[in-house]
Amino acid sequence: MSRRLERRPAFAVTVTVVFFAWLYLPIVAVVLFSFNSVKSLATFQGFSTRWYVDFFHDSSLITSLTASLGIAAVAAAGSLILGTMLALGLERIRSRSGRAIGAVTLLPLVTPEIVTGVAALLFFTGLGMKLSLVTVTLAEITFSIAYVTVIVRGRLASMSPEVEEAARDLGCTPWQAVRQVILPTLVPALLGSGLLVFALVFDDFVLAFFTTGVDPQPLPVRIYSSIRFGVSPAINAVGTLMLAFSALLIVLALLVPRLFHRKTSTLDLIAGGERP
Amino acid sequence: MTTTDTQLTHDPATAESPAVSLRALTKVFGKETVVDDLDLDIASGEFFSLLGPSGCGKTTTLRMIAGFTDPTSGTVMVGGEDVTSTPPQKRDVNTVFQSYALFEHLDVRRNVGFGLRRKGIDRRTIDQRVGEALELVQLADRADDRPAQLSGGQRQRVALARALINRPQVLLLDEPLAALDLKLRRAMQLELKSIQREVGITFLFVTHDQDEALSMSDRIAIMNGGVIEQCGTPEHIYENPTSVFAAGFIGTSNLMPGTYGDGVVQVCPELRVPLLAGHGLTGGEQVSVAIRPEKIWLSELTPAMVQVPGTVVASTYHGATTQYLVDVAPDVTLTVLEQNLPRMSTGDRWTPGSRVQIGWLPEHTVLLR
Numbered sequence: 001m002s003r004r005l006e007r008r009p010a011f012a013v014t015v016t017v018v019f020f021a022w023l024y025l026p027i028v029a030v031v032l033f034s035f036n037s038v039k040s041l042a043t044f045q046g047f048s049t050r051w052y053v054d055f056f057h058d059s060s061l062i063t064s065l066t067a068s069l070g071i072a073a074v075a076a077a078g079s080l081i082l083g084t085m086l087a088l089g090l091e092r093i094r095s096r097s098g099r100a101i102g103a104v105t106l107l108p109l110v111t112p113e114i115v116t117g118v119a120a121l122l123f124f125t126g127l128g129m130k131l132s133l134v135t136v137t138l139a140e141i142t143f144s145i146a147y148v149t150v151i152v153r154g155r156l157a158s159m160s161p162e163v164e165e166a167a168r169d170l171g172c173t174p175w176q177a178v179r180q181v182i183l184p185t186l187v188p189a190l191l192g193s194g195l196l197v198f199a200l201v202f203d204d205f206v207l208a209f210f211t212t213g214v215d216p217q218p219l220p221v222r223i224y225s226s227i228r229f230g231v232s233p234a235i236n237a238v239g240t241l242m243l244a245f246s247a248l249l250i251v252l253a254l255l256v257p258r259l260f261h262r263k264t265s266t267l268d269l270i271a272g273g274e275r276p
Numbered sequence: 277m278t279t280t281d282t283q284l285t286h287d288p289a290t291a292e293s294p295a296v297s298l299r300a301l302t303k304v305f306g307k308e309t310v311v312d313d314l315d316l317d318i319a320s321g322e323f324f325s326l327l328g329p330s331g332c333g334k335t336t337t338l339r340m341i342a343g344f345t346d347p348t349s350g351t352v353m354v355g356g357e358d359v360t361s362t363p364p365q366k367r368d369v370n371t372v373f374q375s376y377a378l379f380e381h382l383d384v385r386r387n388v389g390f391g392l393r394r395k396g397i398d399r400r401t402i403d404q405r406v407g408e409a410l411e412l413v414q415l416a417d418r419a420d421d422r423p424a425q426l427s428g429g430q431r432q433r434v435a436l437a438r439a440l441i442n443r444p445q446v447l448l449l450d451e452p453l454a455a456l457d458l459k460l461r462r463a464m465q466l467e468l469k470s471i472q473r474e475v476g477i478t479f480l481f482v483t484h485d486q487d488e489a490l491s492m493s494d495r496i497a498i499m500n501g502g503v504i505e506q507c508g509t510p511e512h513i514y515e516n517p518t519s520v521f522a523a524g525f526i527g528t529s530n531l532m533p534g535t536y537g538d539g540v541v542q543v544c545p546e547l548r549v550p551l552l553a554g555h556g557l558t559g560g561e562q563v564s565v566a567i568r569p570e571k572i573w574l575s576e577l578t579p580a581m582v583q584v585p586g587t588v589v590a591s592t593y594h595g596a597t598t599q600y601l602v603d604v605a606p607d608v609t610l611t612v613l614e615q616n617l618p619r620m621s622t623g624d625r626w627t628p629g630s631r632v633q634i635g636w637l638p639e640h641t642v643l644l645r
Contacts, residue, residue, distance in 0.1 A: 171394030
């Protein structure tokens with residue numbers, strides 16, 4: 001892995017620097033201006049935490065934050081349960097129809113989110129459901145199942161089917177084999193995919209925008225509506241907090257497998273990390 | 277079916293019910309009959325090997341005994357009890373899997389104790405028996421490691437200890453040594469055999485490796501195409517193969533098809549192999565004769581031998597032995613294996629082109645029909 005070129009090509013270095021600047025300068029600006037002492041988005045006058053204080057005193061923002069955390073937690077739990085069941089079921093269907101179902105479960109990953117959003121909206125209103133945090137949560141669970149299924153199936157595929165038979169051989173009923181051997185072996189994958197879903201759902205805007213009611217709104221929707229009436233630097237503070245929180249979750253998700261003495265996880269592969 | 281050349285054992289334990297009895301056991305997958313009307317008795321305490329090429333049905337047979345595969349028809353009995361429709365967790369058998377199938381989330385101690393915990397045995401007894409089992413496989417010092425931290429050979433031992441600790445009627449081993457390198461495999465063969473003697477549990481060992489089967493087993497069943505071609509002790513099968521398949525699969529044989537007539541099998545006009553009396557063949561019958569390469573002599577021939585002139589076409593030095601290919605007729609080349617004895621020097625070996633007289637004792641001609 002650590003084979004180095006003797007001379008760094010200037011072109012590659014330049015492209016890399018420009019790429020990262022393009023990607024991260026706007027975010028750096030948000031973080032920087034969240035600590036600005038004046039209400040300007042153009043000039044930095046001095047360091048201050050007043051916008052953070054503002055944010056924590058804005059009860060409607062806090063309500064939205066709580067709502068988003070709740071949605072993310074419930075969506076993570078719900079999609080973990082359903083996604084794991086789906087993955088376990090798909091492992092057992094080895095026929096052609098099983099493979100077809102497996103491919104269909106991946107559709108949400110490639111469907112434009114706006115399509116999912118509009119579809120969910122039409123579905124809920126068609127059923128006569130009142131849009132609220134419940135509908136947001138339901139939509140987010142549906143959207144997130146695919147992530148859990150992909151990650152859990154990846155782990156299952158690397159497990160020998162003989163492991164389950166070994167459990168049966170040593171005295172387990174089929175349910176006990178899943179409960180005592182399969183699920184514990186999947187724990188790193190479950191924690192990893194749970195954290196990933198939490199991070200994705202927590203700051204998801206499109207689905208939330210289409211499926212939420214008026215009050216309380218999830219945080220990303222709330223921020224969007226407040227921007228329309230002029231940008232308060234408090235939004236920068238919220239953005240910075242969300243950024244820090246999401247980054248923390250992703251780092252956790254990447255670290256989880258290491259805690260279980262495992263060198264790589266499915267997430268590592270997605271993130272382009274170490275390969276076995 | 278060419279089965280039941282049953283040399284039932286040297287073991288007096290055969291008086292009790294066999295550890296495993298299979299009756300008319302059949303498994304059909306789709307249109308393919310993988311195991312075909314199989315009958316087999318394995319005596320208690322025996323080291324029994326199912327030997328055959330991949331796809332011969334040996335693993336499917338094992339899986340039907342373990343309970344992972346349901347037979348299409350027939351019965352499986354373990355210790356005299358019909359278990360054909362008993363789920364795997366209630367059968368008194370345990371399996372050592374080819375992939376070892378260790379539980380990665382548990383340390384070695386908990387892996388080994390898993391079966392006893394499921395049976396609800398008290399903790400102190402479990403700890404004691406886990407200790408004993410780990411002693412047996414020489415892994416007492418790795419009890420707290422995770423499977424991921426062990427080498428292939430060590431994982432194999434954990435799998436063995438995890439199955440043996442339950443003291444099953446029968447231990448099923450599905451090519452357990454296949455993933456090990458040659459040297460480790462040889463060492464584990466000896467160790468498995470000595471462990472089996474020590475614990476006295478019936479071992480049913482599935483393998484495609486004839487050396488493994490020959491060196492470890494009390495009895496071997498050679499499987500091919502879902503049926504047992506031949507069953508008997510390693511010596512018996514090696515010395516007296518009853519089918520062309522058995523003769524070819526165990527060791528190497530010089531296999532020659534021919535026509536019987538007047539006490540000889542005519543392989544070709546130049547080569548007529550005389551048979552000893554008592555073969556019961558009638559004239560014109562199509563048969564094969566087989567001769568093991570190490571039974572053919574290149575020197576010190578005696579008048580009692582079947583003697584044939586030939587030409588050496590190739591010679592390969594193997595250290596302890598030298599292998600020659602000898603043309604005895606336009607289309608018949610025999611393989612001959614000669615010991616390199618201490619008194620022989622390089623000059624004593626035949627070189628390609630040499631005219632030789634080869635011979636073998638008539639009782640070493642194996643008749644296959």
